[in-house]
Amino acid sequence: MLVRIERDYSVSGDKYPQFPTDYPVPLRAYVNLEDWDVFIHTLNEKLREAFCPWSIGNLLDGILSVLTIYISEFVFGSIHRKRIGAIDLYILDFATQHNLYVASLRNMGFLSLVFHTKETNSKSSTLHSNPYCPEHHSIRTLPSAVTATTSNISTSSSHRSDLPNEWTNSTL
Amino acid sequence: MSYEKHSDAKASRYAWNQPWNPFEVTLSDPTYPMNLEEKNQIPYRFQSVPDDVPEVPHIESRYKNLPGNNIYLCCGRLQMSSQYKAFLISLFALILPGVLFFIFSAFWLWHHVSPAVPITFAYLYALAVVSMFKCSTADPGILPRNAYSLTYNPAHPWSVIPEDRKVLVGSTRSDSVFVNTVYCHTCHLYRPPRASHCHLCDNCVEYLDHHCIWLNTCIGRRNYRYYFIFLLSVVLSALYLTGLGFYTSIGSFHESTDTNFAAHLRRPWAGVSFFLGIYGALGAILPGILFCYQCYLISVGQNVHEYLRAKSTETEDVHPFHDSIWLNFLVVLCRPKNVSYVRPTRKSYV
Numbered sequence: 001m002l003v004r005i006e007r008d009y010s011v012s013g014d015k016y017p018q019f020p021t022d023y024p025v026p027l028r029a030y031v032n033l034e035d036w037d038v039f040i041h042t043l044n045e046k047l048r049e050a051f052c053p054w055s056i057g058n059l060l061d062g063i064l065s066v067l068t069i070y071i072s073e074f075v076f077g078s079i080h081r082k083r084i085g086a087i088d089l090y091i092l093d094f095a096t097q098h099n100l101y102v103a104s105l106r107n108m109g110f111l112s113l114v115f116h117t118k119e120t121n122s123k124s125s126t127l128h129s130n131p132y133c134p135e136h137h138s139i140r141t142l143p144s145a146v147t148a149t150t151s152n153i154s155t156s157s158s159h160r161s162d163l164p165n166e167w168t169n170s171t172l
Numbered sequence: 173m174s175y176e177k178h179s180d181a182k183a184s185r186y187a188w189n190q191p192w193n194p195f196e197v198t199l200s201d202p203t204y205p206m207n208l209e210e211k212n213q214i215p216y217r218f219q220s221v222p223d224d225v226p227e228v229p230h231i232e233s234r235y236k237n238l239p240g241n242n243i244y245l246c247c248g249r250l251q252m253s254s255q256y257k258a259f260l261i262s263l264f265a266l267i268l269p270g271v272l273f274f275i276f277s278a279f280w281l282w283h284h285v286s287p288a289v290p291i292t293f294a295y296l297y298a299l300a301v302v303s304m305f306k307c308s309t310a311d312p313g314i315l316p317r318n319a320y321s322l323t324y325n326p327a328h329p330w331s332v333i334p335e336d337r338k339v340l341v342g343s344t345r346s347d348s349v350f351v352n353t354v355y356c357h358t359c360h361l362y363r364p365p366r367a368s369h370c371h372l373c374d375n376c377v378e379y380l381d382h383h384c385i386w387l388n389t390c391i392g393r394r395n396y397r398y399y400f401i402f403l404l405s406v407v408l409s410a411l412y413l414t415g416l417g418f419y420t421s422i423g424s425f426h427e428s429t430d431t432n433f434a435a436h437l438r439r440p441w442a443g444v445s446f447f448l449g450i451y452g453a454l455g456a457i458l459p460g461i462l463f464c465y466q467c468y469l470i471s472v473g474q475n476v477h478e479y480l481r482a483k484s485t486e487t488e489d490v491h492p493f494h495d496s497i498w499l500n501f502l503v504v505l506c507r508p509k510n511v512s513y514v515r516p517t518r519k520s521y522v
Contacts (some may be wrong), residue, residue, distance in 0.1 A: 013342060062397065069298055070303075106515065
């Protein structure tokens with residue numbers, strides 16, 4: 001059985017990949033709540049450190065590679081790749097400890113975290129979707145619905161089915 | 173130049189026409205568990221693998237099995253698109269002034285002005301040439317295929333064509349919007365918000381700015397910094413070449429005994445330097461316009477693809493990735509060069 005945890009774009013956009021911290025119910029037989037919380041928060045922190053553009057290591061790597069006509073990244077490598085290798089090993093260690101298989105994050109393009117359980121009788125795909133999909137949650141639970149600013153109202157005038165419109169704001 | 177295109181292994185374009193065999197393990201299935209043998213050494217704590225681990229076929233060269241219109245050189249280390257004629261033209265246009273400068277003008281400048289002048293021009297010129305080479309041969313950020321392979325669901329037998337999804341971007345801001353993520357039927361994945369499918373390279377590229385025919389590659393997330401540095405260094409080198417060319421021709425005219433400037437231009441170093449001055453001035457126009465265009469788009473938090481799509485489809489021009497001008501420049505130019513999704517190295521990092 002494949003359990004797919006999709007990437008969460010709500011906080012960081014496209015700066016660095018983040019994953020939702022909800023507990024995946026199909027992994028209930030393998031991972032308990034505390035282990036999952038520690039794992040997913042540590043993974044998000046590691047991904048933020050590895051991909052954040054304004055961290056010191058990434059800034060130094062970028063400036064040094066341009067100044068040395070990209071010789072430094074050929075000679076010294078980059079701290080970013082070391083961090084991604086550590087993230088891969090961290091995920092693999094977590095999966096091995098909890099008797100799971102896991103697909104490499106870089107093989108998935110950092111789009112989803114895919115765990116593969118070892119039971120062989122069921123091969124269906126369980127999609128643990130992003131909690132911010134509008135078909136899974138009502139519009140009232142979104143934080144953008146609570147903060148009704150003028151830019152938010154003006155933005156929602158042409159996307160009536162996606163964002164809270166004036167009628168929805170009036171009922172809140 | 174080895175150019176192999178596996179048209180038989182290419183996935184079917186239409187979702188309802190693809191072969192469905194869940195027991196067949198192919199290289200293009202990224203959902204399969206990580207192959208430990210690919211790291212060439214198994215760490216000690218993972219050596220006690222249970223016996224029911226399925227056998228994964230040995231991957232000899234991953235780039236040979238990649239679909240798409242790409243040419244791979246040096247055993248997959250260099251990669252570019254398959255349309256290379258415009259790239260040869262732009263390469264010739266960049267190499268020619270450098271060769272002429274170092275043959276005819278550098279000698280006079282070294283002895284009559286200062287050795288630092290040709291050295292600084294050589295540094296700028298090397299930065300331009302190497303940036304062009306790195307930009308055109310790097311992986312632009314190709315997303316791996318089959319990240320969301322369609323499987324037959326007996327509970328919903330008609331849901332084989334996936335619909336678009338809405339992804340919330342910027343939930344902690346007042347201008348948060350839902351960005352449409354489209355399912356790519358060629359690559360079988362839901363593209364991230366700023367990715368797009370390049371029909372020339374036949375790949376989904378992350379943060380696809382545009383496909384540059386002069387550099388023979390897509391400008392994406394992994395090579396945008398090279399592209400920006402290439403434009404900047406070409407503009408600076410061209411302006412520097414204009415100043416040096418005119419200075420060499422006029423300075424040598426004043427130092428010589430010639431009374432006619434046109435007659436003085438018949439000397440090789442003077443004539444070629446004057447030509448280089450004109451060449452540099454004309455050559456700085458188009459990269460300069462492109463550089464200003466890229467700076468404007470970075471300042472408003474967009475890329476070329478998003479800008480043109482917003483203009484052409486007459487939708488609302490939302491900027492969900494715009495923070496501030498300097499933060500936009502910092503994010504676009506200083507983000508780390510991500511690892512290649514489709515060409516992972518076999519070396520262990522730890």
